[in-house]
Amino acid sequence: MINARFYPAIKQEAQGILEKIGWNPSVEFKGSYLFSKSCGCTEVEIEKRVLAAHQLLDLNIAQSNRRMIFHYGRLKSKNQRDDYLHGVPGLLNKVLPHALKGAGKNLISINCDERDDITVTELHKYISPCAIKKGYVVLENVVRAKSNFDTIGIMYADLVSYLAGRIDTISNDSELFEGITEEQLNQNGKIRKLKSSKELISKIKLNLYRPKNKSVRTA
Numbered sequence: 001m002i003n004a005r006f007y008p009a010i011k012q013e014a015q016g017i018l019e020k021i022g023w024n025p026s027v028e029f030k031g032s033y034l035f036s037k038s039c040g041c042t043e044v045e046i047e048k049r050v051l052a053a054h055q056l057l058d059l060n061i062a063q064s065n066r067r068m069i070f071h072y073g074r075l076k077s078k079n080q081r082d083d084y085l086h087g088v089p090g091l092l093n094k095v096l097p098h099a100l101k102g103a104g105k106n107l108i109s110i111n112c113d114e115r116d117d118i119t120v121t122e123l124h125k126y127i128s129p130c131a132i133k134k135g136y137v138v139l140e141n142v143v144r145a146k147s148n149f150d151t152i153g154i155m156y157a158d159l160v161s162y163l164a165g166r167i168d169t170i171s172n173d174s175e176l177f178e179g180i181t182e183e184q185l186n187q188n189g190k191i192r193k194l195k196s197s198k199e200l201i202s203k204i205k206l207n208l209y210r211p212k213n214k215s216v217r218t219a
Contacts, residue, residue, distance in 0.1 A: 001069045002067065003068075009067075010152060011152045013059055015152070021051065023041050026149070028149065029049075031160075031166075035193050057159075057160075069095075070160050071207045072161060073091050073209045086126075088112070089130050091209050092130035093130050095207065106135055106136050108131050108138055109139040110128075110142045114145060120141065123144055160204065166194070
C-alpha cells in the first residue's frame, strides 16, 4: 500500500534508479529476473540488479513514517485461481485502514498484476466490496494491469513477494543444508541467493498474513 502523497516521488526516484543501471524501459523489472542472467534486461549484470533492488527498497524510508506498507499472504494452494479470489479480499479486509474524512481522502486505486485465469469483472466483484466497507470510493474499477516500467506499485509487490517466497522455499529445503561445510555454504548458488534475499527483505517491515482457503489446509 502506498500513500498517494508519496507516490509521485517514489515513482520518479524508482525509475531513476533503473535508468541509472541501464535498465531498458521496455522491459519490466521483476523479482524473478533479479538473479537471472538470461531473463529481463540481459545487458545489466546481476550485481547491478541487486544494487538497484537495495536502492529501490531504501526508498521506503521517510523521515516521519514509511512511504509504503507491505503485506505478504502465505498459503499452500491446489487451486490458485480460487484461492486468489478469496485470499486477496481477506487480506484487504484485515490490513486496509478505514478511509480518512475530508474531500478526496476516501479515494482509493486498487491495481492487480495481470492474470489470464481471472477477468477484470471478477476482480472488481470480489475486491471492491472490501474497500467500500472501509469507507472508500474506488477510482473507476479495480485495475488488472500488465506490469511494465510505469507500474511501480506492482513492481514493488512483485519484488517483495518474490524475495519472501524465495526465502520460504530455500529455507525449508532441509537437504540443502545437510553436511555442508562453511566453504560450501559460501559457494552454493542457492544459499548465496538466500543470503542476498534476506539482506534485501530486511530493509522493510513485512507483515505476514495467512489467508484461509477452501482448496487446501494451511500448514
